[in-house]
Amino acid sequence: MTFSRNIRSATALAALLFCNWACAADAPAVAGIPVEFILFAFTLLGVALFHHHTFYVALTGVSVISLYKISVTGFRTGAGLAGLAGHLGHEWVTLANLFCLLMGFALLARHFEKSHVPVILPRFLPDDWRGAFGVLAMVWVISSFLDNIAAALIGGAMAHQLFRAKVHIGYLAAIVAASNAGGAFSVVGDTTTTMMWIAGVHPSSVLEAVLASAIALVLSGVVAARQQHAYSPILKNVHAHTRVDWGRLFIVALILSFAMITNIVVNTRFTAISDSFPFIGVAVWAAIIVSIPVRRHDWEVLGESLKGTFFLLFLVTAASMMPVEKLPAASWQTTFGLGFVSAVFDNIPLTALAIKQDGYDWGFLAFAVGYGGSMLWFGSSAGVALANMYPEAKSAGRWLRHGWHVALAYVVAFIALVVLRGWEPEVIHKAPLSDTPAVAPAHPRH
Numbered sequence: 001m002t003f004s005r006n007i008r009s010a011t012a013l014a015a016l017l018f019c020n021w022a023c024a025a026d027a028p029a030v031a032g033i034p035v036e037f038i039l040f041a042f043t044l045l046g047v048a049l050f051h052h053h054t055f056y057v058a059l060t061g062v063s064v065i066s067l068y069k070i071s072v073t074g075f076r077t078g079a080g081l082a083g084l085a086g087h088l089g090h091e092w093v094t095l096a097n098l099f100c101l102l103m104g105f106a107l108l109a110r111h112f113e114k115s116h117v118p119v120i121l122p123r124f125l126p127d128d129w130r131g132a133f134g135v136l137a138m139v140w141v142i143s144s145f146l147d148n149i150a151a152a153l154i155g156g157a158m159a160h161q162l163f164r165a166k167v168h169i170g171y172l173a174a175i176v177a178a179s180n181a182g183g184a185f186s187v188v189g190d191t192t193t194t195m196m197w198i199a200g201v202h203p204s205s206v207l208e209a210v211l212a213s214a215i216a217l218v219l220s221g222v223v224a225a226r227q228q229h230a231y232s233p234i235l236k237n238v239h240a241h242t243r244v245d246w247g248r249l250f251i252v253a254l255i256l257s258f259a260m261i262t263n264i265v266v267n268t269r270f271t272a273i274s275d276s277f278p279f280i281g282v283a284v285w286a287a288i289i290v291s292i293p294v295r296r297h298d299w300e301v302l303g304e305s306l307k308g309t310f311f312l313l314f315l316v317t318a319a320s321m322m323p324v325e326k327l328p329a330a331s332w333q334t335t336f337g338l339g340f341v342s343a344v345f346d347n348i349p350l351t352a353l354a355i356k357q358d359g360y361d362w363g364f365l366a367f368a369v370g371y372g373g374s375m376l377w378f379g380s381s382a383g384v385a386l387a388n389m390y391p392e393a394k395s396a397g398r399w400l401r402h403g404w405h406v407a408l409a410y411v412v413a414f415i416a417l418v419v420l421r422g423w424e425p426e427v428i429h430k431a432p433l434s435d436t437p438a439v440a441p442a443h444p445r446h
Contacts, residue, residue: 181370205362211417250294364418
């Protein structure tokens with residue numbers, strides 16, 4: 001506990017000292033880089049280095065960035081505290097939607113896990129390396145409609161039983177890669193794609209990532225499956241007498257249906273008010289309340305998810321304050337690079353920055369920031385969650401040495417997307433965004 005307090009204090013003190021130096025120097029940029037980006041980079045670095053204290057690092061980061069903008073640059077909505085209030089007043093719908101979706105999907109994931117589908121599916125697998133690949137394919141499919149963290153944990157649980165608790169590091173990397181690849185082409189499969197969806201990206205724009213996602217699954221999955229089969233072959237006939245709980249599957253389908261139908265209706269029939277109320281998040285919780293008589297919801301999971309949800313909201317809020325007009329122009333080359341950045345820094349704030357900047361090909365971005373985080377164990381929330389289940393995976397060196405096929409698959413799949421699909425940028429905001437204080441700012445649609 002003392003160590004935890006020391007880490008939090010040191011992180012907060014370092015960030016505040018840097019902010020004070022920047023403000024005292026009256027320097028809105030250091031070596032041409034806006035101070036906001038430097039503070040944001042320190043926040044992401046803290047998240048990467050202090051995996052057990054990410055909540056406090058993110059809280060410190062968003063607080064320091066807010067103080068800097070209040071004191072020095074102001075916001076697009078004005079200067080000082082009034083500018084901050086106006087900024088948060090503009091962003092509250094996006095943040096509320098994210099909060100409701102993340103908490104609601106935590107309940108959804110628990111229902112899917114308790115439906116027994118994850119332990120029944122392995123009955124139909126071959127007993128050679130193709131069975132190991134089949135598990136990865138299942139994780140890929142599950143992650144397309146279930147949160148990628150839940151999909152990775154389900155894959156890890158299946159692997160633990162099917163391979164006698166002997167799971168190769170390269171195979172663990174492939175499970176994370178499969179979960180991130182599956183979520184990359186679905187607006188309900190990953191927090192990053194859900195953020196794009198809320199911002200106004202059409203689901204079909206993200207769906208094009210399925211091409212790169214499938215290529216990456218095959219390239220990385222076949223190598224990893226052979227690694228696992230040589231290390232510990234698959235064990236057949238696990239849970240041979242388990243039955244599906246159809247009531248829980250109904251709840252999963254109901255929550256997803258409410259979310260998708262509401263988003264389609266609001267963004268096609270009620271576009272003018274889509275950024276005034278968190279319709280999608282409310283729809284998810286309406287489905288949860290309606291389904292209470294069907295099965296008991298595991299409400300205790302909400303407490304477990306609350307801290308992680310606020311961590312993501314802090315990062316998204318910090319990203320929303322960045323002067324994105326100073327970023328490199330959106331291009332496939334920039335997006336390709338973001339995939340490697342995502343392996344080190346959390347992909348949530350990277351996605352928030354890209355959405356604010358606008359003008360990306362959203363399928364390219366979804367694959368890059370989603371799958372790219374698989375190249376290191378701490379590059380995605382799915383990787384961190386699976387490493388908690390398998391502590392031996394918490395080694396960047398071993399992950400890179402045995403999971404080399406993940407990085408190779410990213411490069412090959414991204415190039416294939418460029419060649420076969422081509423870069424087709426799409427603007428989703430009504431007007432260009434700027435953090436320069438203005439009297440009557442233009443409000444983007446979220």
